[in-house]
Amino acid sequence: MAGRKRKTTRRGLYVRRVLARNVRRLRLARKMNQEVLADAAYLSQSQVSLIESAQINIRIDVLQRLASALGARLADLLADS
Numbered sequence: 738m739a740g741r742k743r744k745t746t747r748r749g750l751y752v753r754r755v756l757a758r759n760v761r762r763l764r765l766a767r768k769m770n771q772e773v774l775a776d777a778a779y780l781s782q783s784q785v786s787l788i789e790s791a792q793i794n795i796r797i798d799v800l801q802r803l804a805s806a807l808g809a810r811l812a813d814l815l816a817d818s
Contacts, residue, residue: 754791759816764799774806777806
């Protein structure tokens with residue numbers, strides 16, 4: 738089973754889309770580009786791009802670093818508004 742990809746559920750995709758929308762909204766509200774956010778969150782610009790396009794799952798520690806870099810709470814990143 739090692740190396741086997743798990744199928745993304747509709748709910749998982751929905752959560753990724755909510756996260757993507759919130760990260761982008763907060764980043765733009767703070768007048769940050771993807772590179773500045775990436776540096777502040779110890780990520781690459783391409784990782785930020787993939788997060789904002791809901792193409793990858795992220796670990797909780799990355800979620801926390803994003804929230805911190807954006808001056809937001811975890812709940813702000815996951816809120817469906």
